[in-house]
Amino acid sequence: MKNQAESNSSATRILSQTAEVDAASVQPFPASQKIFVAGSQADIRVPMREISLDDTPTDFGGEVNAPVRVYDTSGPYTDPAVDIDVRRGLPDVRSAWIEARADTELLGANSSGFTRQRLDDAKLAHLRFDHARAPRRARAGANVTQMHYARKGIITPEMEFIAIRENMSLQQARELGVLDQQHPGDAFGAAIPEEITPEFVRQEVARGRAIIPANINHPELEPMIIGRNFLVKINGNIGNSALGSSIEEEVEKLTWGTRWGADTVMDLSTGKNIHETREWIIRNAHVPIGTVPIYQALEKVGGVAEDLTWDIFRDTLIEQAEQGVDYFTIHAGVLLRYVPLTAKRVTGIVSRGGSIMAKWCLAHHRESFLYTHFEDICDIMKAYDVSFSLGDGLRPGAIADANDEAQFGELETLGELTKIAWKHDVQTMIEGPGHVPMHLIKENMDKQLRECGEAPFYTLGPLTTDIAPGYDHITSGIGAAMIGWYGCAMLCYVTPKEHLGLPNKEDVKEGIITYKIAAHAADLAKGHPGAQLRDNALSKARFEFRWEDQFNLGLDPDTARAYHDETLPKESAKVAHFCSMCGPKFCSMKITQEVRDYAKGQEAAAAESGEQLVTMVDVEAEMREKARQFREQGAEIYHKV
Numbered sequence: 001m002k003n004q005a006e007s008n009s010s011a012t013r014i015l016s017q018t019a020e021v022d023a024a025s026v027q028p029f030p031a032s033q034k035i036f037v038a039g040s041q042a043d044i045r046v047p048m049r050e051i052s053l054d055d056t057p058t059d060f061g062g063e064v065n066a067p068v069r070v071y072d073t074s075g076p077y078t079d080p081a082v083d084i085d086v087r088r089g090l091p092d093v094r095s096a097w098i099e100a101r102a103d104t105e106l107l108g109a110n111s112s113g114f115t116r117q118r119l120d121d122a123k124l125a126h127l128r129f130d131h132a133r134a135p136r137r138a139r140a141g142a143n144v145t146q147m148h149y150a151r152k153g154i155i156t157p158e159m160e161f162i163a164i165r166e167n168m169s170l171q172q173a174r175e176l177g178v179l180d181q182q183h184p185g186d187a188f189g190a191a192i193p194e195e196i197t198p199e200f201v202r203q204e205v206a207r208g209r210a211i212i213p214a215n216i217n218h219p220e221l222e223p224m225i226i227g228r229n230f231l232v233k234i235n236g237n238i239g240n241s242a243l244g245s246s247i248e249e250e251v252e253k254l255t256w257g258t259r260w261g262a263d264t265v266m267d268l269s270t271g272k273n274i275h276e277t278r279e280w281i282i283r284n285a286h287v288p289i290g291t292v293p294i295y296q297a298l299e300k301v302g303g304v305a306e307d308l309t310w311d312i313f314r315d316t317l318i319e320q321a322e323q324g325v326d327y328f329t330i331h332a333g334v335l336l337r338y339v340p341l342t343a344k345r346v347t348g349i350v351s352r353g354g355s356i357m358a359k360w361c362l363a364h365h366r367e368s369f370l371y372t373h374f375e376d377i378c379d380i381m382k383a384y385d386v387s388f389s390l391g392d393g394l395r396p397g398a399i400a401d402a403n404d405e406a407q408f409g410e411l412e413t414l415g416e417l418t419k420i421a422w423k424h425d426v427q428t429m430i431e432g433p434g435h436v437p438m439h440l441i442k443e444n445m446d447k448q449l450r451e452c453g454e455a456p457f458y459t460l461g462p463l464t465t466d467i468a469p470g471y472d473h474i475t476s477g478i479g480a481a482m483i484g485w486y487g488c489a490m491l492c493y494v495t496p497k498e499h500l501g502l503p504n505k506e507d508v509k510e511g512i513i514t515y516k517i518a519a520h521a522a523d524l525a526k527g528h529p530g531a532q533l534r535d536n537a538l539s540k541a542r543f544e545f546r547w548e549d550q551f552n553l554g555l556d557p558d559t560a561r562a563y564h565d566e567t568l569p570k571e572s573a574k575v576a577h578f579c580s581m582c583g584p585k586f587c588s589m590k591i592t593q594e595v596r597d598y599a600k601g602q603e604a605a606a607a608e609s610g611e612q613l614v615t616m617v618d619v620e621a622e623m624r625e626k627a628r629q630f631r632e633q634g635a636e637i638y639h640k641v
């Protein structure tokens, strides 16, 4: 793979002719089929992955195991019916829905001066994406946010798509009887319904408790939702830096990251050709894309924070909104009076956006233009439906700095800004820390819910200790699982390279899998309906020594299979009742099976002789349980589908 410097120097290499999709990102998942669940109109087709399972071996009962449907973030890349060409971009999902609302117009030209300048620059021809879309904007006076429609009582196709997606065929699973055991969970006051309906999605968006990041200029997007009463989501960060990476590598990180489960992706590029890199990313992204516009604005003023102006920033917002960015991180809560509160911190201000704004504020001795122009920013957001991700510019970057006055002062300001954004019907989530020891995490969640009127929280980790550089996906995965359980709606991943360097494609996968684990562990602990289905199926496959099913039901089948095969590569080992951990004589699950077989034989003999025995099965308890299940299912027959 070429780096940026190399690809710039090769005059013959024209990206719009040569770029190729990453081959690994378009492989089908093993034993999986891409299926689409239909909505109320033909063009609402909700993707899911269906994993088919082997029958249970006859010595375990010989039953058929129903296929398991899982949430699918991999998009058209794993759809055999779609011919992927990254030079053309992805198929259109939403344009007809957007047009049908009749409140937007296609523009004859881009509204951003910077965009027009880039398009006119002949020197950029070799980097340009050839199939840019004509920009769309709200008609004069119109507000095109999902929150605005929700508050008017309108259920959009996006909302219906999301309801089907979040339910993940839970209803079908219940009918098949595969969800016969799930722990109730403890959701700390979240209000997760038994079934997600389009009307529930609308209500949550209307009251600001959930957001649907979906810019009208990003019609390739498969709608998803971020909110405490929905499945916990994860974000993966990508993007170049001054010291490395190319457009192709970044598109590769995008497709690789969403393959493994990224629900949204942030392009945090700060290096060369930020505009062109983003164009390639968005046109090839079926997930929402977030950015931090102040990074590119700083690039435009040569990296001198004091030289930033509202005009440059405003043009950058419009430039990015017309490309299709779905959410903007805006560090508008960094107020002058909070900056001195960071003076005694161990690591000061670790947020890039936060440090840039702190510098500007001190240099001008004024509140930042992000704060003073906040309502002007709202006006731009609602003309394209870009969501706010209010940045935590003063988050702690060290365990010692957690939950300090600067951090919590900023959070209070973010609460005030949330209310202003909501006045404009602009969708809003709030960014959170950072480096926080476990016992101080819950206070972050509780304060955020209180200050920000339950707007979704979106946290970086948190990292629960500072002592493991090289393993910060783990130090932060621990905190992410905890805060997800407490009610955080989206977990921003941290890769093993955190604090050390720019993550590559492998780091992206490592970070995503770690965060899928954290998010799912949180869903389970919250008692999210249906969350335990996949666990139950995997545990059953494990106990029945269905090795292929155990691999295929996992988050990373490739690694699971490779680890198993490292010591027992032969095909015959795939039916063995042991693995190389304990070997055939010490396999506890095998011995359990022998205990059960033995007990069965004993019980039969005792029944004949009339002798009293300790039995494996409490017959009366079984009957009571069956009666309870029957009552429960009976109630569900009348549940509206």
Ligand SMILES: C[C@H]1O[C@@H](n2cnc3c(N)ncnc32)[C@H](O)[C@@H]1O
Pocket (backbone or CB within 6 Å): 237, 238, 239, 240, 241, 268, 269, 270, 460, 493, 494, 495, 498, 502, 503
């Ligand atoms: C806010 C967080 O964003 C991440 N971050 C910042 N820039 C990039 C990039 N180009 N690629 C991936 N992650 C990035 C870091 O992990 C940081 O902690």
Ligand SMILES: Cc1ncc(COP(=O)(O)O)c(N)n1
Pocket (backbone or CB within 6 Å): 292, 329, 350, 351, 352, 353, 354, 391, 392, 393, 431, 432, 458, 459, 460, 492
């Ligand atoms: C969860 C999350 N992700 C990304 C950023 C942006 O980075 P920065 O604040 O360093 O500019 C952030 N503040 N919070």
Ligand code: SF4
Pocket (backbone or CB within 6 Å): 350, 498, 499, 500
């Ligand atoms: S990750 Fe590296 S460049 Fe970024 S703040 Fe830390 S030390 Fe500085």
Ligand SMILES: [Zn+2]
Pocket (backbone or CB within 6 Å): 350, 397, 435, 499
């Ligand atoms: Zn850090």
